Amino acid sequence: MSKERMRREALLYHAKPKPGKIQVVPTKKYATQRDLSLAYSPGVAEPCLEIEKDVNNVYKYTNKSNLVAVISNGTAVLGLGNIGPEASKPVMEGKGLLFKIFADIDVFDIEVNTENVEEFIATVRNIAPTFGGINLEDIKAPEAFEIEKRLKEELDIPVMHDDQHGTAIISAAALLNALELTNKKIEEVRIVISGAGAAAVSCTKLYKAFGAKAENIVMLDSKGVIRKDRDELSEEKSEFATARKIDTLDEAMNDADVFVGLSIANIVTPKMLLSMAANPVVFAMANPNPEIAYDLAIDTREDIIMATGRSDHPNQVNNVLGFPFIFRGALDVRATKINEAMKMAAVKALADLAKEMVPEQVNIAYGETKLNFGREYIIPKPFDPRLIATVPPAVAKAAMESGVATEPITDWEKYRDELYERMGSDNKIIRLLMNRAKLNPKRIVFAEADHLDVLKAAQIVHDEGIGIPILLGRKEIILELMAQIEFEAEVDIIDPKSDEQTETLNAYAQTHWENRRRSGITLYDAQKIMRERNYFASMMVNEGDADAMISGYSRSYPSVVRPVLETIGRFEGVNKVATTNLMLTKRGPLFISDTSINIDPTAKELAKIAQMTNYTMKMFGLEPVIAMISYANFGSSKDPHATKVREAVSYLHRSNPDMHVDGELQTDFALNPEMLRKKFPFSKLAGKKVNALIFPNLDSANSNYKLLKELNNVESIGPIMLGMRKPVHILQLGASVEEIVNMAAVAVVDAQQKEKRKNIADLQE
């Protein structure tokens, strides 16, 4: 992506649809007068009085235990320097977002308008009662040292300056692993540190704690090498002053084993890298632009282990891997501090995790085929789902052992389960889908590419490498719209009505006529309908000129389904196609079927819908657990509607004994594992988390998915077609750009299953 486009997209991302990145969401009911009288006056007085009696009750009755303040005065914002409190707010909101998505911690970002140390400390001290922890961010050195030291002494909640300790923890973990890979000892390596600010000083202290020798370290600030004979050095810088008679970074780099950059962009040259010792370790961590660009460094030396703070290259050494998980552990044992033992435990947990086998989910999330501990994978990836159950327990345990935990954990298994449970609400399924698509992008024909939103989606699909778009529609309009949105890539544009396509159109018509001449169609009819975009696009997929098709943005569902069924048709053994919607709910992904096609399926058809849903869920990498929904539970009604569902279940139990499916069940029992286990312990789903609901008819499935979507703002992917012979996916009328992109990713992943697709035929009768 060009720099200019990144700039525009980043500004748009922050501005729309609502300015900013986080908001406050109530956690209690507030619908009725009674709710309000509990939430506010008069009920609210009761917890106030309880807290007055015993201040510890604040943890019981308020959100303090899960609320962290991300506080800055904007004096050292990333590598952008002193840009002021307002300009730092996007970064602080960003940290809030990361706290939430990686560790389910709520954040208020607070930007303080003072550079005066005493004023800043007083502000934080005065607002501390609100919070369970304080994350200081982007405050420049040396003020940051005094601020953190004093607040740690004065407050009884964890205080951590992220740029110091978050960075120290993650970079130490990465350094230990990089040295292990190069067979070097931390006690012996020569280390150059560029920067002598908050991050650099704290990192270097931690490296010393792990064995690095002061005499092997050279640190530089904006004035050059920090030498013992410099007389203006602060206390922190003096600790690292060298006796060596060198003045420049150039000289320092000569024969160095390790370079750690926590300063500014582009100060390291290829010549400097070439002068380093064999197998150099280079962490260029300035953000957003590193001390030397990743590609340049890699091109300069083959034997390098290279890391940056950015997410777009291997080895992202960035404190995002630290602060969410460190605070999670500290908050969960209500630690009064984040001490050295806790930091060391986090380093060890992170370093060890990198050496374990990487789950497939992480490979997919990063578009990798096989991540393995090695030069390009020295530290775990932020989206690794194991982090939440690895780092916080290590930190919590260390807090307990070092005596700063006030609420010790006793049941570690239960704690780990709770941690996983916390993370159930994120949208990792979309990430998984996108990355699976990117691993092997396929040709998708967009049958309505002359509509702006469809074209915008095709552009994203192209730019992100999700698929290879083929744009079908009126060519002059497509070209005009492409110019408008600066879609400059070389992509195929196909106008079925143009002279260019006559030959192909006639060939498609011929095939279509041959396939359907016994259904009352003439060759002339076939030639005529092939001019219609959905027939032409379907034939492209049928004849292998495209791998998948997306349509339906501008036409009603049935008018798209018809051409698709007539040309491509159903899979063998599938009498009726159906659809499913993937709902991205707070409790995790939930499939709902059949949302669009079968008005009142028979018991056998219902079973088939469940089988096809099961197949599609596996395509998403999920383990299906399916409830067959009714208004009754396990025979409680003899009414034909309930009986139909019961018959479908017994059919499935006979034909697919390995499938996790049961019913008939009411929705609340299906979605509440505990309730289900207690009331119906015999059920195949007892204690399991149901992730698919098969409704008994179209009325109920369609209404329920739309209800969820509208009332709960649940994002939905679909309707996803089930049972087609080839990957064709039909959008809802007027789908959003995002919905079209998601559907395109589904189509690509579906097309990737070409080989496995024959398994649909295994659906047993």
Ligand SMILES: NC(=O)C1=CN([C@@H]2O[C@H](COP(=O)(O)OP(=O)(O)OC[C@H]3O[C@@H](n4cnc5c(N)ncnc54)[C@H](OP(=O)(O)O)[C@@H]3O)[C@@H](O)[C@H]2O)C=CC1
């Ligand atoms: N990847 C990650 O996770 C993290 C990266 N960082 C990055 O580290 C950098 C510093 O952050 P932070 O410590 O908070 O900021 P500070 O303002 O506290 O420190 C900046 C330091 O950089 C030094 N510096 C400036 N120019 C040069 C130069 N040409 N050569 C060598 N040193 C120079 C300054 O020198 P002087 O003392 O003379 O002013 C100062 O010591 C930023 O780019 C930030 O993005 C920070 C935290 C985490």
Ligand SMILES: CC(=O)C(=O)O
């Ligand atoms: C990552 C971070 O905190 C910084 O660059 O300041």
Ligand SMILES: [Mg+2]
């Ligand atoms: Mg920072």
